[in-house]
Amino acid sequence: MGERQHVVVIGAGIIGVSIAYHLACRGAQVTVLDKQTPGTGCTQGAFAMLIASHSPGPAELNDLYGLAVAEWKQLEVQLGTTLPIQWGGVVNWAAPGQQTDDLTVVHGRLRSWGVNIQEVSEIDVKRLIPGVVPGAFGAGWFLPGYGAIDVKQTFTILVERTKALGVVFETPVEVQSIARAASGKPVLLLGQGKAQLEADKVVIAAGAGTPSLAKALGTKIALNIVSGTLAYSKPMPSILHRVVNGPKGSIRQNPDGRIVTGLDYAPGADGHDVSDSYGQMLLSRATEVVPALAGAELETMTMGHVPIPEDSCPVVGFCDSDSTVYVATMMSGITLAPLMGRLAATEIVGQPLSLLRPYRPGRFSVKGSL
Incomplete structure (x- = not known):
């Protein structure tokens, strides 16, 4: 059995926490960083309707929303509790x-x-x-x-279960940039005197802060x-x-x-x-x-x-310029969180999934546009 991968998730909103939860379920060592208290970005301000369709399309994305709503029921079973839905x-x-x-x-x-x-x-x-x-x-x-879901109570439950799996939350910590260690692994340069943190993989799930972190790696995220x-x-x-x-x-x-x-x-x-x-x-x-x-x-x-x-579709996948850095950002984050958390975790420590192929970060990258 191989050594546990250490994955650092940047962003403690519901997308980042869901990814962290599912990574821990798959045996990864996980650290979650955020410059704010968990859940105080997009998550706290969400109306939190569970949307079973996506009218702008395409049809494949509409189907994904249907799967996502069903995934909430599966998450209840996995957590062994009744969520306020x-x-x-x-x-x-x-x-x-x-x-x-x-x-x-x-x-x-x-x-x-x-x-x-x-x-x-x-x-x-x-x-x-x-x-x-x-x-x-x-x-x-x-x-x-x-x-519809009580996002505050649900988020609290998910964070508690994620911590129970050994996931470490470090907040408030601001990630200044992502560099490369001598070992070849990604290393996060942290603010507030926190120095550096090395990882095997990094997940950028920082909501509005995602484009600036990805851009420094040569990946454009149009939000x-x-x-x-x-x-x-x-x-x-x-x-x-x-x-x-x-x-x-x-x-x-x-x-x-x-x-x-x-x-x-x-x-x-x-x-x-x-x-x-x-x-x-x-x-x-x-x-x-x-x-x-x-x-x-x-x-x-x-x-x-x-x-x-920019195209209203989720952005999920490894950066074209760095196969150790995974991006996850999207609208309808409350609806999509359990499904995208599970699928992203599968890709991060496992294999790529054809279901997510249309939503790769590389679709925004045009030569000379960064």
Whole structure:
């Protein structure tokens, strides 16, 4: 039996931690580094809907999302615990006009790929979400395969299980660069007087920080970074059993009773405002849609920075310029985390997988563009 590989994961968001967990399950020695407290980047600001489809396509990526949602159920079995997931699906509707026209095209495309999507009337929406006030109604759809997750509690559980497997978390530690040791192995140059750390393999799962680390190795990662804010209420009695996604924003309720709501990228959204006044506005808009939320008290606001690859597809694989450095960054990180964690770990300490071949970092590299 060979010597255990030491893998250093840069990034303690849900993608990095999932990769670390699955690497440890495969027998690797793993160290996780992050310049912040684990989970305080994109992860904390995620609405955390489990998305069973990917409407922009291509069809193969849409299928990957379906596999990813199913992987959450497998992870529950592997962890031996019930995760705070709501499997009631998502009810989505649009106002009359262009919004309805656009979503009709999107949902038609999903249906052509075999996604379980049901067109619903305003009456159906009111049946699926008792007490809802849809407002001006153009068309609606129900996607029963979707879910939502309490990302904070779930992330805490995953970190605890990862540590129990012997994974070491070192935070806050900032990685300045990745160099090459005399042994030929990658060595990480660390800030804050932490000197150097040598590894057999390195995983860059640093979200918004991924492009700069990869660029120094000669690998271009084309990302757009967008921010989003969410309002969390104090716990309330059980009201919502499905995700609400309408013209006035997205609303869900965690199993612990907290309401989570945001405008996503809708008109009026402010991806940087975490003030109490903005949070109260978000809860007020949610109450217009679900009057039973009246009296909801703001508990906290979150902001996350979402890395969106230029072509919207995940970026996973070894750098063309360095076969010891693996990159993992993507949008929909909450949905994809368990699946991508398992698949990435397989590639890092095992063999390449054809399923991930379309998503290699090298697709962004154009001569002279770095």
